[in-house]
Amino acid sequence: MAIIIDEKTCNSCGLCIKLCPGDLLALDPNTKKAFIWDNSDCWNCLVCVKHCPVDAITLKLPKSIAPYDATLTPEMRKDKIVWTLIDADKKREKFEIKRKSVGGA
Amino acid sequence: MAQPKQKIAEQEQIDADILIIGGGTAGCMAAVEARQLNPKLKVVIMEKAHIDRSGCLAGGMNAINVYLHPGETPESFTRYVRWQAMGLCREDLTLSMIKEVNPAVKRVEEWGLPVLKDEKGNYSRRGKWNVKINGEALKLILAEAVAKSKTPVLNHTVATNFILEGNRVVGAFGFSIHNKKFYIVRAKATIVATGGTSGIYRPNNPGDAHHTMWYSPFNTGAGYAMGIRAGAEMTSFEMRFIALRVKDIIAPTGTLALGFGAPQVNAKGEQYMKTRYAHLGGEGAPTPIRVYAPTQEVKEGRGPCYLDTRHLSPERVRELKASYLDMYPQMPLYLAANRIDPSKQPIEIAGTEPYVVGGHCQAGYWVDKNRGTTLEGLFAAGDIAGGVPYKFVSGCWAEGVIAARAAVEFAGANKHGKIGTTQVKREMERVHAPLARDKKVATGVRPREIEEELQKMMDEYAGGIGTFYEMDEKRLLVARRMLQKLKEQTKHLIAENLHELMLAHDVIDRIDVAQVLVEHLIFRRETRWPGYQTRLDHPKLDDDNWLCFVNSRRELKTGEIKVFKVPYEQVVPGDRYKP
Numbered sequence: 301m302a303i304i305i306d307e308k309t310c311n312s313c314g315l316c317i318k319l320c321p322g323d324l325l326a327l328d329p330n331t332k333k334a335f336i337w338d339n340s341d342c343w344n345c346l347v348c349v350k351h352c353p354v355d356a357i358t359l360k361l362p363k364s365i366a367p368y369d370a371t372l373t374p375e376m377r378k379d380k381i382v383w384t385l386i387d388a389d390k391k392r393e394k395f396e397i398k399r400k401s402v403g404g405a
Numbered sequence: 406m407a408q409p410k411q412k413i414a415e416q417e418q419i420d421a422d423i424l425i426i427g428g429g430t431a432g433c434m435a436a437v438e439a440r441q442l443n444p445k446l447k448v449v450i451m452e453k454a455h456i457d458r459s460g461c462l463a464g465g466m467n468a469i470n471v472y473l474h475p476g477e478t479p480e481s482f483t484r485y486v487r488w489q490a491m492g493l494c495r496e497d498l499t500l501s502m503i504k505e506v507n508p509a510v511k512r513v514e515e516w517g518l519p520v521l522k523d524e525k526g527n528y529s530r531r532g533k534w535n536v537k538i539n540g541e542a543l544k545l546i547l548a549e550a551v552a553k554s555k556t557p558v559l560n561h562t563v564a565t566n567f568i569l570e571g572n573r574v575v576g577a578f579g580f581s582i583h584n585k586k587f588y589i590v591r592a593k594a595t596i597v598a599t600g601g602t603s604g605i606y607r608p609n610n611p612g613d614a615h616h617t618m619w620y621s622p623f624n625t626g627a628g629y630a631m632g633i634r635a636g637a638e639m640t641s642f643e644m645r646f647i648a649l650r651v652k653d654i655i656a657p658t659g660t661l662a663l664g665f666g667a668p669q670v671n672a673k674g675e676q677y678m679k680t681r682y683a684h685l686g687g688e689g690a691p692t693p694i695r696v697y698a699p700t701q702e703v704k705e706g707r708g709p710c711y712l713d714t715r716h717l718s719p720e721r722v723r724e725l726k727a728s729y730l731d732m733y734p735q736m737p738l739y740l741a742a743n744r745i746d747p748s749k750q751p752i753e754i755a756g757t758e759p760y761v762v763g764g765h766c767q768a769g770y771w772v773d774k775n776r777g778t779t780l781e782g783l784f785a786a787g788d789i790a791g792g793v794p795y796k797f798v799s800g801c802w803a804e805g806v807i808a809a810r811a812a813v814e815f816a817g818a819n820k821h822g823k824i825g826t827t828q829v830k831r832e833m834e835r836v837h838a839p840l841a842r843d844k845k846v847a848t849g850v851r852p853r854e855i856e857e858e859l860q861k862m863m864d865e866y867a868g869g870i871g872t873f874y875e876m877d878e879k880r881l882l883v884a885r886r887m888l889q890k891l892k893e894q895t896k897h898l899i900a901e902n903l904h905e906l907m908l909a910h911d912v913i914d915r916i917d918v919a920q921v922l923v924e925h926l927i928f929r930r931e932t933r934w935p936g937y938q939t940r941l942d943h944p945k946l947d948d949d950n951w952l953c954f955v956n957s958r959r960e961l962k963t964g965e966i967k968v969f970k971v972p973y974e975q976v977v978p979g980d981r982y983k984p
Contacts, residue, residue, distance in 0.1 A: 343621065346734050361617070400519060
């Protein structure tokens with residue numbers, strides 16, 4: 301397991317398909333939602349998670365290396381990125397990091 | 406997921422003055438430089454993914470690892486790199502690269518990269534040659550500069566082979582995954598900048614986590630393979646790169662060691678770098694030794710090994726996580742999902758699968774000072790270019806600049822070459838073959854199956870993780886034979902769709918790279934770089950016979966790989982085994 305795409309939330313914009321560095325995503329011709337060809341090919345790089353305009357994608361590291369549930373959510377704002385990290389014991393940490401925003405991304 | 410049958414629907418020819426294959430670190434800078442030098446030239450980038458987030462920089466970077474701070478000189482840098490590379494590198498190329506690094510960093514800062522500074526306004530250091538940055542958006546910044554330079558980009562286009570006219574490269578073929586086109590790009594000059602190769606050896610993690618790795622799993626050696634198939638001379642493939650990384654998540658350790666002062670310790674709590682490896686520089690020993698040492702500790706029963714972070718305060722642990730978020734965000738997630746608190750528990754380390762790269766080691770095209778390869782009209786920059794084992798991001802920019810200058814000059818002095826119709830037809834058929842083959846026959850093999858077979862045998866017979874990276878001639882000869890068989894099997898590759906067709910060509914390319922790698926490993930009968938290249942049957946460093954480069958060239962007609970020695974030249978005076 302690497303990324304989970306919430307089909308209900310996905311707005312079919314295609315940005316994740318465009319930007320995945322491994323070209324691992326495509327649009328299902330029937331449902332018109334994004335899907336990943338093979339989840340085991342994911343690099344865990346979070347590019348799709350960062351760019352999804354409706355927060356439909358979550359990164360879940362493979363079980364064999366990350367046994368407990370934890371989440372990492374990036375929020376892209378102008379000139380900074382705000383990360384929320386929730387660990388296996390539900391402890392929450394927030395990080396704000398300076399960043400140049402480029403063309404709305 | 407059910408998909409309609411896919412095939413490559415049409416072909417399109419594009420004429421460019423300069424074609425850049427690979428829109429990554431080096432390729433982006435090369436495009437901007439070429440367009441600045443001569444705005445009349447048409448420069449085209451062929452990019453496998455999308456230029457905004459492709460290649461090694463997809464997730465970002467938190468440091469620039471090559472920079473000349475006040476007090477350092479090109480010569481002091483070259484001495485350092487030579488010592489890092491166990492006394493053997495292309496000193497001429499190292500010197501010419503480092504002279505271009507600081508202006509390149511300045512340029513990217515002007516494009517908007519946040520560079521951290523001290524009170525006096527100087528760049529903040531992280532170690533001797535490093536600069537701290539907030540580089541989450543580094544790739545977007547480079548892509549924006551390319552867009553401003555008005556360089557068209559063929560995104561999602563897999564380069565498959567060079568177009569040859571005799572010994573001259575006159576362009577390249579590629580196919581687009583998204584618009585189902587076969588491209589014939591004709592160019593007066595071509596720059597190859599596709600990065601290095603991962604996925605030749607069995608990776609650290611199995612199955613679902615097989616791409617939980619440090620180097621981009623999507624850098625599959627296309628540029629090397631294209632050069633090998635075109636008869637270009639290659640160098641130093643045997644200097645494999647094995648990175649010291651955080652075990653399981655395979656996160657970089659420079660942040661921990663340089664940024665947060667974490668020493669290596671074994672299971673007994675001994676700081677073995679400071680004791681057993683004091684004569685080689687202790688914690689600051691050359692990079693191959695820093696991965697060889699913990700491998701030996703484990704082999705000799707003193708593992709696991711760690712980077713000891715227990716001196717860090719909770720505030721520093723927070724800074725540590727923030728630092729990773731700019732480059733390798735999966736690392737803080739890994740800590741959180743494993744209940745690891747670095748202030749209470751040291752971080753376990755491991756060596757990675759061996760990679761073939763020219764940016765951390767020196768595997769790549771044999772180039773002249775202008776980054777011209779042995780094929781006319783073809784230039785190489787970044788991870789794909791050989792001879793300089795300490796480039797990293799800023800060195801790749803520098804090489805992009807150097808290659809662009811030479812390509813601009815070459816494109817100005819030469820006309821377009823001729824493209825034979827049989828060459829086009831042959832390549833189109835080769836590229837399309839896995840899609841065209843009957844999927845139902847029992848002999849059909851899928852790309853993933855061949856990939857796993859390749860990785861397993863390379864691990865076992867050519868010095869992978871499973872054999873502590875050690876090798877000897879007998880096993881390497883087995884690897885040679887098995888690679889030949891694997892190559893035969895690629896004739897039965899099948900692909901259901903264009904995504905899988907890309908994977909099929911990835912594995913074909915990886916086998917071509919692996920064959921050259923194994924020939925280089927067989928040829929060098931000494932141990933020059935412990936860990937990277939440990940020969941059990943020739944365990945000593947042997948300057949009398951092996952202070953030279955190992956180069957190779959595949960014969961176009963017979964397919965035979967010729968391997969030979971090329972003399973090393975010392976340019977910067979001094980003890981080659983001292984920094």
